[in-house]
Amino acid sequence: MRLPLLATLILLIIDVAIDFYLWRRIKRSCKNPLWAKLQAYSAIILNICLLVVICIPKKKGGDAGLEFLMWSLYAYFSVYVPKYIFCIFDFISAIPKLFRHKRLNWLSACGGVLAVLIFVAMWWGALINRYNIDVREVEIIIPDLPESFDGYTIAQISDMHVGTYGADTSYVAKVVECVNSLDADVITFTGDIVNRKTTELVPFIKPLSRLQARDGVYSILGNHDYGDYYTWPSPEAKQKNMSDLINYQKQMGWHMLNNESDFVYRQGDSIAVVGVENVGDPPFNTYGDLDIAYPALDDEVVKILLSHNPAHWNDDIKDSPDKNIALTLSGHTHAMQISAFGLSPAAWRYPTWGGLYADEDGHQLYVNIGIGEVGVPARIGATPEITLITLRRK
Secondary structure, X not given: OHHHHHHHHHHHHHHHHHHHHHHHHHXXXXXXXXXXXXXXHHHHHHHHHHHHHHOOOOOOOOHHHHHHHHHHHHHHHHHHHHHHHHHHHHHHHOHXXXXXXXXXXXXXXHHHHHHHHHHHHHHHHHHOHHHOOEEEEEEEEOOOOOHHHOOOEEEEEOOOOHHHHOOOOHHHHHHHHHHHHOOOOEEEEOOOOXXXXXXXXXXXXXXXXXXXXXXXXXXXXXXXHHOOOOOOOOHHHHHHHHHHHHHHHHHOOEEEOOOEEEEEEEOOEEEEEEEOOOOOOOOOOOOOOHHHHXXXXXXXXXXXXXXXXXXXXXXXXXXXXXOOOOEEEEOOOHHHHEOEOOEOHHHHOOOOOOEEEEOOOOOEEEEOOOOOOOOOXXXXXXXXXXXXXXXXXX
């Protein structure tokens, strides 16, 4: 608990300094003292609320408490991020005064406009864009693909995080309807169906059971699916949480691949669908084992690997001639739920954060940026994605 407390104290000190700067700026610029008082009182109330909200237990609290925490922090930062931006511009605009020149008022005005745009973008992402759905159609060439699989379609969805929606199933039902309308040969779900615990999935079992494809629905586990982000009363309770998740997906008619593989067939030909449990880079735990999931990785069978974290492809599959894996499907990154003009801060963390990648040995990776949200209830850009992949022989 020391690190969150220290981080909160640092944040409060910075925000108090920002608010004091704004208070003085408003007091000097506005004749009506009401605006300065409004800035001061609103800042006091917001920072007191931050201290209260930050004390809510995160690993032991209920789903409603976590949802309240998530929205409260988002509302707080939707006010303070624009404040940071304006203060930076305004501070820079005052630098000429050190040299006995006039303040660059136009720069302050630009900072004000940008601050307003950021505020609007944050709430557009929270109230509107997080419910939009982007269907991305991608053709992937696999030279050794059996002829009968030329044109085979895969609908990929990932990172639902259904706990973010409480008991409201309307958005997930919309996702299901959209996926089914694609009439794909197979549906793959690449992990993170919940946020912390399996009970979040219960209201969504019925709508998710309506997902349909000719070769069914294959799924794997993501780092959020193991209950690692919740404080359990006993190891047995955590294990039951895991067992319930597996059983619920069976009830939904999904075929979960926990370090396992299966085959789909067309006219006497086949390709393998391989699924591993989560293989993560630090601090994410590793549970998966590709050698157990498919021991003969160097054989000639065309393999589609489901692996939640794209770091697995980068660390273990990319540039590995002894691993004949034509295509890996991953999720996990969410594009950090922020993107614009094809750019995302996720690139600082993951070199493969969204879209299609390939190495010189023919290994290919597609990273789906997810359907849901976690931590931040918004998608500023980074629109929720359903991917329709068409396999081509040439």
